[in-house]
Amino acid sequence: MTTIRAIRGMNDILPDESDRWQYLERTVADVLASYGYGEIRLPIVEQTALFRRSIGEVTDIVEKEMYSFDDRNGESLTLRPEGTAGCVRAAIQHSLLGTVQRLWYSGPMFRYERPQKGRQRQFHQIGVEVFGVATPEIDAELILMTARLWRELGIDGDVALQLNSIGSGSDRQAYRAALVSYLSGHLDALDEDSQRRLHTNPLRILDSKDPGTRAVLQQAPLLSDYLDEESRADFARVCELLDAASVPYVINTALVRGLDYYNKTVFEWVTDRLGAQGTVCAGGRYDGLVQQLGGKPVPGIGFAMGKERLVLMLEALQAAPLPAAPADVYVVNSGGSAECAAFAALESLRGALPGLRIVQHAGGGSFRSQMKKADKSGARWALIWGDDEVASASVTVKPLREQGEEQVTLPLAEVAAFLQRRRTPDTTTQGN
């Protein structure tokens, strides 16, 4: 019998790692709440047409990376490859767009790509979207919020902000024509990928890594020369607000973003700690998208961060708190009536001391082997029930960590108070 494995690129997150994930999720949720953002929970599956119409027909995502399938009624559905489209769809569907909306969501996304460090087929993002604000202070708000988040997470020293404006759709169209015209004159100096992109997504050529292509780009027309007045002014204002808040950034004129719906401000937080997939958070404005998907002409802006990549950062920088041992108290017993006594006493102990993590030994074995498990569990205390304790309605409390403390046998009625007195303010104990 062949054993069944998880799908390539879709990983299990084991208890060792989930501590770090929870730390990330808690911290993000707290920061978002402190700026007044509300959580929206969205389906993982949407109509395929939603993504085709928003992300762009000629993007790699739509052309070859979507997990699409026919529903039983023949309708084409797709596992969401990103979150913005679904969020916009929900905002339109539920008429949320009459007022400003500050929203966030969290969950899995799916793209059929070759897995590598920081990239998998099922990956997890936290996304943030704001609808209904056309002015650039919201651009700055989002960026400031992410900057605060990196500080809270303790990774701010290892991420850098890149910023650009890609102007309006018509700015970009004019620029695209100029760029294609220029590059067409140097066709044989371009690498193979860039030659292909000349016809599909010419702006992506700007961030090519090929030295020959980069040389050609030296003399290429600049997108910034094609921006209209409003785009220039808004971008200048974003920079001004960031300066005022002392958030450092670098303007990267090659920064374009892969999805079609972006316009004006785009930004990326990048790191050199993660190998080739160094973008940890990215986003931008998408003022035409709501209308494009059938809503009123409401401006939008948003970003997404990759949870896997942030977790890798936390790990690399040892920024997350050490994982807590799973137990505060480990309970051993000699079976039979001692087991019954332990069960009864522990239920009332859990009621009396909420939050105290009490692990009851299961699976039998000698006291010796049970004590070994107690030690391995990282628990601070072992509670011991044997025949003597049952006979005297008491329990033995043995300290496993403290130096110099003796084990004591207490009447059952006093155990809760005893443990309560000795609980540290921070109830978590450090394990392994």
Next chain:
RNA sequence: GUGGCCGUAGCUCACCUGGUAGAGCACCGGAUUGUGACUCCGGAGGUAGCGGGUUCAAGACCCGUCGGCCACCCCA
């Protein structure tokens, strides 16, 4: 989709130029009839990813295949 490296015990790895598997850690039991950590003793655990080929003989060599990692591409 393309390329490079790699698949030996649960984990990290060894077995040198082919002679039918070994260590450390982890796990289980014991030394200590009801008490962990250190130490000592013992035990279990592998059809060497899978399939084919070369050979008297393959974990070692060759081909294929599946899987992993990293990079290209793409992007969070």
